[in-house]
Amino acid sequence: MKVKHCMQGGKKLVTIGRDALLQEAGTLMKQHGIRHLPVVEDGQMIGFITESDIRHYAFPSLERNIHVHEVMVRNIITINVNATIEKAARLIHDYKIGGLPVLDKKKLVGIITATDLLSALISVMGLLKASTRIDLLLGKKGGVEDVTRIIKEHGGEIISVSTEQHSSRRKLYGFRLEKCDFDVVIEALEEAGHKVVAVVD
Numbered sequence: 001m002k003v004k005h006c007m008q009g010g011k012k013l014v015t016i017g018r019d020a021l022l023q024e025a026g027t028l029m030k031q032h033g034i035r036h037l038p039v040v041e042d043g044q045m046i047g048f049i050t051e052s053d054i055r056h057y058a059f060p061s062l063e064r065n066i067h068v069h070e071v072m073v074r075n076i077i078t079i080n081v082n083a084t085i086e087k088a089a090r091l092i093h094d095y096k097i098g099g100l101p102v103l104d105k106k107k108l109v110g111i112i113t114a115t116d117l118l119s120a121l122i123s124v125m126g127l128l129k130a131s132t133r134i135d136l137l138l139g140k141k142g143g144v145e146d147v148t149r150i151i152k153e154h155g156g157e158i159i160s161v162s163t164e165q166h167s168s169r170r171k172l173y174g175f176r177l178e179k180c181d182f183d184v185v186i187e188a189l190e191e192a193g194h195k196v197v198a199v200v201d
């Protein structure tokens with residue numbers, strides 16, 4: 001899935017000018033329920049301000065006299081609109097930030113946050129659908145393609161596939177399926193030489 005499919009953009013995109021006061025930035029964030037605010041000048045993003053930046057200067061006597069450009073982040077970590085959500089997640093994790101401005105040909109078109117990424121991940125993995133995960137060790141013949149074929153031939157629809165290391169130094173594959181006759185699918189998989197380790201709702 002690409003960033004453009006799960007970012008906050010369009011009419012929902014809220015920005016602020018460099019000469020606005022911190023108090024205005026704080027008010028905008030509260031009004032729109034956001035924690036990240038791009039700073040824009042002449043249509044170009046020149047900085048980024050967050051809720052935590054504002055909290056550092058949250059003294060009424062100071063806040064009235066401090067402008068956004070004095071405390072905004074200038075070295076901004078951004079991501080392209082056509083990048084994958086995996087890349088966005090790595091950037092957010094590696095830089096320990098809560099959100100990323102999204103650019104299309106250097107133009108600001110949206111914001112993607114850790115919350116947006118979590119929602120996208122839940123959607124991709126089908127966790128909100130009625131589904132079940134079958135964990136298995138692949139047999140010596142056929143591999144993933146064979147498992148996929150067997151599942152489809154027995155009426156199963158695959159939502160997602162995950163892997164993790166098993167204690168036997170083999171990969172454990174998790175196939176999340178939409179509701180179907182799991183007993184038939186499991187029996188067919190085991191007959192083909194694949195070992196079903198667990199069935200998890």
